[in-house]
Amino acid sequence: xxxxxxxxxxxxxxxxxxxxxxxxxxxxxxxxxxxxxxxxxxxxxxxxxxxxxxxxxxxxxxxxxxxxxxxxxxxxxxxxxxxxxxxxxxxxxxxxxxxxxxxxxxxxxxxxxxxxx
Amino acid sequence: xxxxxxxxxxxxxxxxxxxxxxxxxxxxxxxxxxxxxxxxxxxxxxxxxxxxxxxxxxxxxxxxxxxxxxxxxxxxxxxxxxxxxxxxxxxxxxxxxxxxxxxxxxxxxxxxx
Numbered sequence: 467x468x469x470x471x472x473x474x475x476x477x478x479x480x481x482x483x484x485x486x487x488x489x490x491x492x493x494x495x496x497x498x499x500x501x502x503x504x505x506x507x508x509x510x511x512x513x514x515x516x517x518x519x520x521x522x523x524x525x526x527x528x529x530x531x532x533x534x535x536x537x538x539x540x541x542x543x544x545x546x547x548x549x550x551x552x553x554x555x556x557x558x559x560x561x562x563x564x565x566x567x568x569x570x571x572x573x574x575x576x577x578x579x580x581x582x583x
Numbered sequence: 584x585x586x587x588x589x590x591x592x593x594x595x596x597x598x599x600x601x602x603x604x605x606x607x608x609x610x611x612x613x614x615x616x617x618x619x620x621x622x623x624x625x626x627x628x629x630x631x632x633x634x635x636x637x638x639x640x641x642x643x644x645x646x647x648x649x650x651x652x653x654x655x656x657x658x659x660x661x662x663x664x665x666x667x668x669x670x671x672x673x674x675x676x677x678x679x680x681x682x683x684x685x686x687x688x689x690x691x692x693x694x695x696x
Binding site for chain 1: 589592615617619624625626627628629632672674676681682683684685686687688689
């Protein structure tokens with residue numbers, strides 16, 4: 467079974483702090499994604515990566531950066547946390563070639579509920 | 584601008600009856616559509632998908648219908664069960680755009696006993 471793990475389920479940070487959210491997948495997937503989920507707004511794509519050292523901006527990259535130094539790990543960084551970044555953060559991964567999974571199917575981690583005070 | 588729209592924020596259905604969740608899209612370049620289910624405090628899980636070259640895909644109690652001319656897809660759950668109560672997200676992929684998906688805002692389904 468594909469497993470996507472996120473470093474924390476709940477996190478409370480202060481305004482201005484630098485925040486690291488870690489995501490690890492164990493299925494050798496090439497593609498990894500970071501989303502945030504907010505009530506009434508659904509899932510919005512922040513950043514994604516199709517390969518090590520590669521990153522692409524999603525729909526809402528402002529205030530965030532990412533790092534992908536190893537294939538299995540994709541980190542989301544909030545350079546200076548602000549209260550409007552309080553949200554549920556979801557990491558996902560997917561393969562580049564259709565194997566046992568459906569093409570384009572993304573596997574999600576359990577999410578990190580981040581509160582910035 | 585939201586390209587995948589789920590206009591009903593919530594839906595309530597009695598156990599045993601059919602649940603129909605709807606999704607409209609604006610971009611004719613979408614070539615693949617997926618439905619995800621999400622329980623509170625968990626990540627979304629894949630439910631069913633359909634390619635734009637098909638108009639129906641079935642998997643057990645779940646069927647997805649695609650009407651390309653109307654840019655509309657729907658998820659049918661028959662029969663509905665209380666364990667189906669969750670938020671359902673519609674997602675779509677733009678042809679030749681890689682692996683990123685566009686998600687709708689979600690519809691919260693409540694199945695009552």
